[in-house]
Amino acid sequence: MQSSLVRACSAQPASAGFSSPAWLVTPGITPARFDTAIGSGAQIVLLGLEDSVPAEAKADARAAVLAFAGARTQAAGGPLLGVRINSVDGAEGLRDVAAMAEGSLWPDLVVVPKAESGCVIEAVVRAVRKAHAATQVWALIESPQGIVGLPGIVRTPGLAGVLFGAADYAAASGCRITSRAMWYPRSQLVTAAAAAGIPAVDSPYFSLDDQDGLRREALEAVELGFAGKVAVHPNQLLVIAQAFAPSPRELESARAVLAAAAGAGGGVTRAGGAMVGPPLVEAALAVVRRAGHSPALTTAPAPKASR
Structure with a gap:
């Protein structure tokens, strides 16, 4: 089950569903x-x-x-x-x-x-x-x-x-x-x-x-x-x-924060040497959402600009 810390931050703002960067x-x-x-x-x-x-x-x-x-x-x-x-x-x-x-x-x-x-x-x-x-x-x-x-x-x-x-x-x-x-x-x-x-x-x-x-x-x-x-x-x-699109390192850190919060039983905890409270959980959720919205073309190499 999700901890109350994660649930408290799970309500998405109106702009969170926007997926067209x-x-x-x-x-x-x-x-x-x-x-x-x-x-x-x-x-x-x-x-x-x-x-x-x-x-x-x-x-x-x-x-x-x-x-x-x-x-x-x-x-x-x-x-x-x-x-x-x-x-x-x-x-x-x-x-x-x-x-x-x-x-x-x-x-x-x-x-x-x-x-x-x-x-x-x-x-x-x-x-x-x-x-x-x-x-x-x-x-x-x-x-x-x-x-x-x-x-x-x-x-x-x-x-x-x-x-x-x-x-x-x-x-x-x-x-x-x-x-x-x-x-x-x-x-x-x-x-x-x-x-x-x-x-x-x-x-x-x-x-x-x-x-x-x-x-x-x-x-x-x-x-x-x-x-x-x-x-x-x-x-x-x-x-x-x-x-x-979040980098692999950003995504890994965000998932660590969410995992720590889920096991905190509703209280403030720590992950990766940092204190984890509602603001950091909300930020981690935003990173995970960005990853879910990332278009497929993010896997290809960047093209060179043309005149």
């Missing part, structure tokens, strides 16, 4: 790449209608993305398909949501960019619920105003998770896109998401030829508490997946 973003203006993205090994493929699509191509990109989303709805298996719509504070975002509703072409996820308050999220959630769609609504936080507004954003009913956009945040705040410069907003995002019981996903790493830098940043995202990280190229996916 590797996301891949693809511009909605390049429909020839959609199938390639689906077969890339990403757990979530995100087609973009916002910054990556020029104004004169918005209508064509919207039609291509939603047609693909409609076809994917009828397909079984494969990754989840998300769509990053335009800001719903503007006409293009409203057209995106209206086209989804009118054609019943709802993807698995809708990502709302430049979220700075719960109001914009509520509008999209209402549209999804009115259509009785199973679509998740995520918020993309990419400005200082969004970071300041996090307490209200993450508590919006129907919000499934949040993503961080480092490039827009850096442009708006006047800082560089470096690890040190992003510590504060990333920590704020993870903390707010954890308090609301929803997952947070880290920003992309933009240097395509720097696999070591990607690995360092992905491991840092794990340390901070992010549930996943976005890739901008398929060659980044394996590094991200490997970073979010």
